[in-house]
Amino acid sequence: MTLRIAVAGASGRMGRELLLAVHNDENAVLSAALDRAGNDFIGQDAGMMIGAPNGIKITDDIESALANSDVLIDFTRPEATLAHLAICRKLGVKLVIGTTGFSDEQKAEIEAASKETAIMMAPNMSVGVNVLLKLLQQAAKALDEGYDIEIVEMHHRYKVDAPSGTALRLGEVIADTLGRDLKTDAVYGREGVTGERDPKTIGFATMRGGDVVGDHTVVFAGIGERIEISHKASSRATFAQGALRASHFLGNNKTGLFDMHDVLGMEK
Numbered sequence: 001m002t003l004r005i006a007v008a009g010a011s012g013r014m015g016r017e018l019l020l021a022v023h024n025d026e027n028a029v030l031s032a033a034l035d036r037a038g039n040d041f042i043g044q045d046a047g048m049m050i051g052a053p054n055g056i057k058i059t060d061d062i063e064s065a066l067a068n069s070d071v072l073i074d075f076t077r078p079e080a081t082l083a084h085l086a087i088c089r090k091l092g093v094k095l096v097i098g099t100t101g102f103s104d105e106q107k108a109e110i111e112a113a114s115k116e117t118a119i120m121m122a123p124n125m126s127v128g129v130n131v132l133l134k135l136l137q138q139a140a141k142a143l144d145e146g147y148d149i150e151i152v153e154m155h156h157r158y159k160v161d162a163p164s165g166t167a168l169r170l171g172e173v174i175a176d177t178l179g180r181d182l183k184t185d186a187v188y189g190r191e192g193v194t195g196e197r198d199p200k201t202i203g204f205a206t207m208r209g210g211d212v213v214g215d216h217t218v219v220f221a222g223i224g225e226r227i228e229i230s231h232k233a234s235s236r237a238t239f240a241q242g243a244l245r246a247s248h249f250l251g252n253n254k255t256g257l258f259d260m261h262d263v264l265g266m267e268k
């Protein structure tokens with residue numbers, strides 16, 4: 001069956017990559033392209049974003065755009081994703097959410113909506129990062145005592161949220177594995193006379209610059225040795241391929257909240 005996929009934030013960095021991925025998928029068709037009201041590309045042919053006109057005009061009319069769509073792929077901003085979510089919920093359109101930077105309340109709203117339509121949400125849709133999340137559980141179990149845990153991430157100069165959604169997920173997985181609570185144990189950057197490191201903390205360091213697609217490193221630092229586990233994305237195509245895979249996965253589910261481990265068939 002050909003899946004009808006709508007893309008939100010169509011003129012954005014991920015939006016363009018998603019348009020290309022859908023264009024190249026013989027089992028999917030672009031059903032709509034959305035962008036923000038006032039965006040320069042509203043009314044233009046979405047295919048122009050990838051040099052292949054397709055007759056689908058970029059629109060800010062969410063409801064009309066989604067009326068003939070099976071799935072919406074959304075890599076935008078939290079407030080936009082929630083506006084799209086409300087319409088997806090109403091129309092029963094499935095949703096792949098790549099947006100990061102949600103508050104706890106916003107995440108709860110997404111979870112509630114998943115009782116009415118199927119949703120896949122992941123801060124990082126690359127296969128590599130989702131394998132890294134699994135490796136981390138093993139490493140954290142073995143390195144619980146005597147190793148300080150720090151998470152370092154670097155992204156391009158245009159990124160608006162920090163730490164990255166992926167870095168936060170890495171921290172959550174480590175905290176869950178070790179029975180710790182990231183809400184109390186996270187330290188987001190250090191400055192001045194900080195005192196010695198509290199062993200139960202999980203530190204985060206954020207760098208921004210240039211065109212870095214997405215680098216993440218988890219450091220387990222002990223006395224006499226240090227383990228570093230890294231993932232470096234060199235192209236956004238890896239995220240778009242994950243989103244496309246997730247869209248097809250949702251085709252088989254009516255409701256529920258899923259993550260990339262479900263999509264990839266990896267053990268929970």
Ligand SMILES: NC(=O)C1=CN([C@@H]2O[C@H](COP(=O)(O)OP(=O)(O)OC[C@H]3O[C@@H](n4cnc5c(N)ncnc54)[C@H](OP(=O)(O)O)[C@@H]3O)[C@@H](O)[C@H]2O)C=CC1
Binds near residue numbers: 037077100125
């Ligand atoms: N899960 C994953 O694997 C990945 C997640 N991401 C996340 O995806 C999101 C987007 O990243 P990126 O593509 O680089 O960002 P961009 O800024 O390049 O694109 C965002 C798009 O969303 C649109 N937008 C912004 N606000 C609204 C709004 N209120 N209503 C409708 N549309 C809106 C923007 O329009 P305008 O330009 O007019 O503001 C733009 O087209 C981020 O949260 C990022 O962290 C990124 C890569 C991978």
Ligand SMILES: O=C(O)C1=N[C@H](C(=O)O)C[C@H](O)C1
Binds near residue numbers: 124159163164166
């Ligand atoms: O904004 C980005 O670019 C990215 N955001 C995601 C995040 O916040 O983790 C994933 C990826 O690293 C790129």
